[in-house]
Amino acid sequence: MNEPHAAVVAEEFVALYGREPEGVWQAPGRINLIGEHTDYNDGFVLPVALPHAARVAVARRDDGVVRVHSSQGAGAVVEFTVDSLAPGSVAGWAAYPAGALWVLREDGHALPGIDLHLDSDVPFGAGLSSSAALQCAVLLALDDLLGLGVARPRLARLAQRAENDYVGAPVGVMDQTASLCCAEGAALFLDTRDMAQRQVPLDLAAAGLVLLVVDTRVEHGHADGAYRQRREGCERSADLLGVKALRDVEASGGAELDALLARLPGEELRRLARHVVTENARVLEAVRLLDEGRLRALGPVLTAGHASQRDDFAISCPQSDTAVDTALVAGALGARQTGGGFGGCVIVLTEPARVPGITAAIAAAYAARDGWNAPAFFTATPAPGARRLR
Ligand code: ADP
Ligand code: MG
Numbered sequence: 001m002n003e004p005h006a007a008v009v010a011e012e013f014v015a016l017y018g019r020e021p022e023g024v025w026q027a028p029g030r031i032n033l034i035g036e037h038t039d040y041n042d043g044f045v046l047p048v049a050l051p052h053a054a055r056v057a058v059a060r061r062d063d064g065v066v067r068v069h070s071s072q073g074a075g076a077v078v079e080f081t082v083d084s085l086a087p088g089s090v091a092g093w094a095a096y097p098a099g100a101l102w103v104l105r106e107d108g109h110a111l112p113g114i115d116l117h118l119d120s121d122v123p124f125g126a127g128l129s130s131s132a133a134l135q136c137a138v139l140l141a142l143d144d145l146l147g148l149g150v151a152r153p154r155l156a157r158l159a160q161r162a163e164n165d166y167v168g169a170p171v172g173v174m175d176q177t178a179s180l181c182c183a184e185g186a187a188l189f190l191d192t193r194d195m196a197q198r199q200v201p202l203d204l205a206a207a208g209l210v211l212l213v214v215d216t217r218v219e220h221g222h223a224d225g226a227y228r229q230r231r232e233g234c235e236r237s238a239d240l241l242g243v244k245a246l247r248d249v250e251a252s253g254g255a256e257l258d259a260l261l262a263r264l265p266g267e268e269l270r271r272l273a274r275h276v277v278t279e280n281a282r283v284l285e286a287v288r289l290l291d292e293g294r295l296r297a298l299g300p301v302l303t304a305g306h307a308s309q310r311d312d313f314a315i316s317c318p319q320s321d322t323a324v325d326t327a328l329v330a331g332a333l334g335a336r337q338t339g340g341g342f343g344g345c346v347i348v349l350t351e352p353a354r355v356p357g358i359t360a361a362i363a364a365a366y367a368a369r370d371g372w373n374a375p376a377f378f379t380a381t382p383a384p385g386a387r388r389l390r
Contacts, residue, residue, distance in 0.1 A: 005055055005119075006389035013057035013117040016069055016077065021057035021117070022145060027136035027386035028053040029122035029129045030178035031213060031338045031347055033187050033202075033298075034305050035283040037313060039172025041234050041276045042193040042245035044283035047174055048202065048211075049182035051383040054120035054133035058141045061113035068097045071119040082111050087166050096131060099166030100138040103158045109148055116141075125219035127337070127344020131167075132175035135159045140180065140386045152180045152385075153195040170228050171340070182385040189287050193247060200290045202382050207295040210352050211380040214327070214362055216319040217373035218343025227340055230272060230313065237273040240264055246273055252281035275313035279305060299334025299349050306336035315341030319372060322365050323348075330354065330361040347380070355379070 006024040013021045028049040035045035061067075069077045070093055078094035082101060090098035097116055105111050116138065122130035136159050143150050150158070159176035163169050173192050182188045186199040204210055238246050241263060251257040257277060261270040282301050289297045306324050310316040316324075320337040323346040327335040332350040339345060350358060359377045366372045 003389065009055045009057045009117060009119050010390065012071065012119065013059075013115070016117055017059070017067070017115045019059060019115075021115075022059045023141065024055060024057045024389045025137050025141040025144065025386065026053040026055040026389055027133045027140060027179045028182070028383055029133045030175060030182065031128065031211070031345065031380055032174065032178070033338075033347070034286045034302060034336070035174070035279060036305065036309060036338070036341070037172075037230060037234070037315070038247070038276055038279050038283065039174040039192045040170070040231050041238070041280075042247035043276060043280040045174040045178075045190050045192060046187050046200070046283050046286055047178035047182065047190070048187045048380065049178060049184075049383045049385050050122070050128060050380055052120075052122040052128065052133075053383075054118060054122060054130065054137040055389065056137045056141050057117045058138075058145060059115050060145060061115060063113055065113040066098070066101065066116070067114075068094050068116045069118065071117075072124070073118075082113055087168070095167045096134045096162075097138045099162035100135055100142065100159070102166050103162040104139070104142055104148070106161075107158060109146065111142070111146070114142075123215065125344070126215050127220055127339025127341075129175040129179065129339070131163065131169070132159060132179045135162055136176055136179040136386050140388070144388055153177065153197070156180050157195070170231050178385075180386050182382070184384040185382050187290065187382065189283075193245070200287055202290060204295065204381075207293070208351055209295055209333070209349060210355060212327075212348040212350060212355055212358060213378050213380050214323045214346040214348060215376040216317070216323055216343050216346060217375055218317055218319045220340055220342040220344045226315070226342060230315065233269055233272040234276055237264055237269045240269070241273070246276040247280060249273065249277045251277070253278055271312040271314070275308045278308055278312075282308075295349075296333055299332070302334035302336040302347070302349055303328065309337055309341060313341070317343050318369075319343060319366070319375075320346055322369075323362050323375065326362045326365045327358050330358040332358055
């Protein structure tokens with residue numbers, strides 16, 4: 001299916017650099033079924049890889065020079081050297097491939113220069129993780145070309161470190177692990193504390209269901225203050241509660257949890273902690289439902305997850321809330337904003353026959369609001385994780 005993509009990326013590489021690439025690799029974007037902002041709290045997540053992917057053609061150079069180009073970049077080839085890599089040394093989109101090289105060098109590997117061409121159909125800033133797709137495609141290409149043999153969960157940790165320390169975005173490890181470790185037809189149940197993982201079969205068609213993705217067309221920003229502030233609030237809450245991470249809070253809900261959280265000073269920290277604790281419980285519940293083949297029952301879990309993002313973690317936005325509410329009124333089984341928040345995409349669990357009605361209702365609700373971009377829609381099918389294409 002992806003061979004035509006690989007041929008195009010390889011041809012563009014030849015046109016740019018005047019020689020053949022040594023290979024073409026791709027890494028997908030993802031949606032997250034449930035488990036938002038749990039990944040930097042040592043918690044659980046349940047992402048699904050998308051058919052949308054970043055594809056890179058790469059060839060080594062023997063002079064330590066790195067040249068990178070993106071079909072979605074400003075046009076120019078960005079050039080730097082392996083020796084000069086240090087956090088912040090390359091700005092803009094090229095910081096992602098530069099970060100991939102930097103983190104492998106930090107990890108003790110000797111690196112050559114490279115020529116690289118990137119083409120991606122993961123939309124930017126839409127909560128579908130175009131950044132991890134890009135970073136993971138480059139890391140997999142380097143691992144493969146140089147024969148490093150780094151296990152994928154560890155490669156995901158390196159990708160996270162590159163995004164944290166080189167690019168400067170305080171993200172958790174979900175996106176990178178999803179991109180590298182997801183399997184076709186499955187959701188990835190990941191424990192971000194020890195990277196333990198299991199593929200949970202997700203056969204939507206067999207259950208007579210689809211996952212509709214609604215791009216709210218509100219761009220989020222990971223590196224911005226709001227994400228960092230949530231992260232710091234969670235870490236502070238864990239400290240004050242005397243646990244290593246919010247993952248370790250013993251109560252999963254109800255009065256018992258309220259009593260525990262009452263020890264935190266102020267409603268804001270209590271709400272942040274409540275989201276993370278209840279969200280971890282929702283991931284476990286979702287996995288149980290998938291294991292039991294009860295896919296329809298997943299709907300209310302998704303919707304409860306959205307309410308928690310909106311009311312406790314305060315990371316939704318009017319466009320996301322409207323998409324969720326409108327989908328539910330139009331008969332969806334469940335809906336929630338997916339990804340880091342403040343916009344991006346909403347996922348909707350529903351029957352295929354309801355999709356036209358739901359998309360029309362959401363489009364109409366957006367059109368009625370001043371200044372809202374028209375939403376975009378696609379249905380998600382669980383795709384394979386990162387791999388070499390040629
Ligand atoms: P998300 O990962 O949710 O899409 P991020 O803000 O984390 O959003 O990452 C988006 C950034 O990743 C872009 O601003 C750009 O710098 C970089 N990026 C992703 N894909 C590409 C691409 N194909 N070409 C150039 N830059 C890209
Ligand atoms: Mg990202």
